[in-house]
Amino acid sequence: MELKEAVAKLKEMNRVMHAYNHAMGVMYYDIETAAPKNATGGFSDTMAALSEITYKLSVNEENFALLDFLTGHADELDEITRREVEEAQKGLKLLRSIPMDEYIEYQRVLSEASAVWHEAKVKSDYAMFEPHLKKLVEFARRFAAYAAPEKDPYDYWLNEFEEGFTQDVLDGYFEKIKAGLVPLIHKIGERPQLDNSFLHKTYPVWQQRKLSDFLMEVMGINRDDCAIGETEHPFTTGFNKHDLRITTHYYEQDLASSMYSVIHEGGHATYEMGNSDELWDSPLAGGASCGMHESQSRFYENLIGRSRAFIELVFPKIKETFPEQLEGVDAEAFYLAVNRAEPSLVRTEADELTYSLHVLVRYEIEKKLMHGELDTKDLPAEWNRLYKEYLGVDVPNDKEGCLQDSHWSGGSFGYFPSYSLGSAYGAQILAHMKKELDFDGLIARGEMGVITDWLRVHIHKYGMIKKPAELIRICCGEDFDPQYYIDYLTAKFSELYGL
């Protein structure tokens, strides 16, 4: 095979896979935002048919040979093509090592588990989900052994989601988090609580929709590139840098919920809109990793969106929209309210300070599951014990406990740490950005574009070309260091609670 011909084959493959992924992505967005209820049957049939087609397109000897050939000539490839080959190999490594019949059985177990989890969560009935989870844990351990027999299974999965991270690194990371944050949270618990009661007055949905438009405008999001939909759980999806979709959920009695989900998802969208043009239909479009993607969404949500400067900027418009609900409230009171910290049960609703402890609970449990040190039967007890230990809360039921997240029912073990790493990346990036930019001043003047441009140049434009560790070095001129995150939280919340 000629190298040039092989590269052309790869690019053609990318183009075709991009089309399938685009179509399936739009179908997924549609089923979540627009389709009628009974569309799910036809949706599943079509997604299954298209998944089968794309599976056959990529998992076949001809494609393996193409990728192996290109891997053998990696030094002769340009950076983008080399990384495309590397990512394709990474994606196929597991699939190539699993016996076909086991993979089919796994797909069957996955779809069952997902359906059962939905029902079990509604009924708060862990027992009905447990046998399915048990199977998924066994699959995850076995698959790790197939793909990387030399590795600890949890290290294998952690590396899949955030390249370069192992339990060694994360044990140290979470020890630092625990040592830094648990005493801080304890001290805050003894201080008078910040008032956020006015956020729970009645805020009509149609007015919240207008506020979303305003927030996206403030963020500098070009609405011609990014639409907003409404779903039960907010998410972001994108098909190319000119077609991003974020979603939110409006609660009449909770102004901050949709406000911060819009800013969070807007951050995800901003990342992908900032990809360089050459990644248009490349599999390297998007974000460097789950953690790096979260670093950007949480950068906008927390580091910008929950800053005093941002609240001072947007509060006049918020008050103008809701004059009755916010009578007697000023920007400072609003700033305090959206930063109220309080140990709670549900990760997705957790505040900025306690968030990483929710992740820690999951990390501890996943580690034990992957090592066969925790029987899935004993999972709720362990979950509840850890929530008591780290967050000081009693878990009243499994719906708000170990059944709350969809990740395990989807076969994902090792994803959760990314959520916490994202916040830590963000704090480190912020510390270095501040050496170059007048961060608070820019926000106060509504010049968010300068901040976004900085992030675009240092992170967004690269998509998946650079790995997260490299991006941290590009941004910060040093390796990842979680101390920035702890320092940031300590300073912010000490001031907020007058410690």
Place this chain on the structure above:
Amino acid sequence: MELKEAVAKLKEMNRVMHAYNHAMGVMYYDIETAAPKNATGGFSDTMAALSEITYKLSVNEENFALLDFLTGHADELDEITRREVEEAQKGLKLLRSIPMDEYIEYQRVLSEASAVWHEAKVKSDYAMFEPHLKKLVEFARRFAAYAAPEKDPYDYWLNEFEEGFTQDVLDGYFEKIKAGLVPLIHKIGERPQLDNSFLHKTYPVWQQRKLSDFLMEVMGINRDDCAIGETEHPFTTGFNKHDLRITTHYYEQDLASSMYSVIHEGGHATYEMGNSDELWDSPLAGGASCGMHESQSRFYENLIGRSRAFIELVFPKIKETFPEQLEGVDAEAFYLAVNRAEPSLVRTEADELTYSLHVLVRYEIEKKLMHGELDTKDLPAEWNRLYKEYLGVDVPNDKEGCLQDSHWSGGSFGYFPSYSLGSAYGAQILAHMKKELDFDGLIARGEMGVITDWLRVHIHKYGMIKKPAELIRICCGEDFDPQYYIDYLTAKFSELYGL
């Protein structure tokens, strides 16, 4: 080849094609209702890629051999399979004759033309759309020559949309329409006009949205099977009988516009929801023809929706929703208002009486375009001349003139006559339905379900199994006869205007 094996291959092909069509259909719905503006570039690329794949799947020697084999054994096939083969052959007749490159280029031109038309219409700028239209006209003429070199190109396209119809038949049909309706319209023009001014007060969009929900409920549409979206130009699309999508456009100053577009599109959706279950993922799902589809949408819109009985049924709710705007208006006044007949500019806003004259304008123009007797550059002038001649109105701009419809930008020439034929089918069907059902009584009592069931048994359940001419015979026990349509309009509007 074994017959059984060949049938299995056909069914597998249908399953896969259904998946592709479903995905592309959702992408189309999404780009019209939800996608951000700049999504069109990626949308075009993906639609082109998927079209190429489906083209290759169906346009290849193996598939031709399969279909030819099955055609040779047509007598041994069940009715559905036989019709599937027949339709596949009909669909491939054109594709088998178009060179692949030209087909792909056509798909690309189509997506571009559609995007440009949207912008051109907003700007009322025909010149920006004209080069795209010119290309599409050339494609249509060339494609007709490929598929049926022995036929007049317009006859070819007319037959594609409504089997059995030619210019000979339609020239006669439109002559009858002209002879029957133009004098009637003239007489009505001399009578005092019906008052519909209150329909143009201010009707807030969010309340009109609620009215749409009510109207769909009255029609008996199961909302779990049918969603409603908002687009510039209302349309209906469906992916299976449990996943229909209708769209509407709300105008604050025009209550009747969205009201009747919802009923019209709801009629299209009702047709497909009434398909028999065995057509689930068959290519025979949907409607028998464009004209038969229009017969159903216009049946609900006009024969039911603009009847005195229907207005008496729904008016109390409308008045309850808009008490201020409708102060002093009663059901009879509302009935008169929604039936006001007046030559106008926009087909989709046209009244029941003058509607077919709008179609006639397009018929005349398409005939000339397909014969190369009209340059696309001269189209606006010709359009305006015909509107003056048939409807007596002056066209002030191309937005309300020749840019108003999306059909030509979608490459459809020969579709418009179906709209008029649909009305004529409907009037004939109504005349025969009335022999069996107490039509007005059922509507007055809100028992629309009985009417829909009758239509389901006689028309909807068949999907494409029967052709339009057969369906007319099933419903009416006789061949198509446009006289019913002229009689219906003459009786209704003579009474309305006291002739």
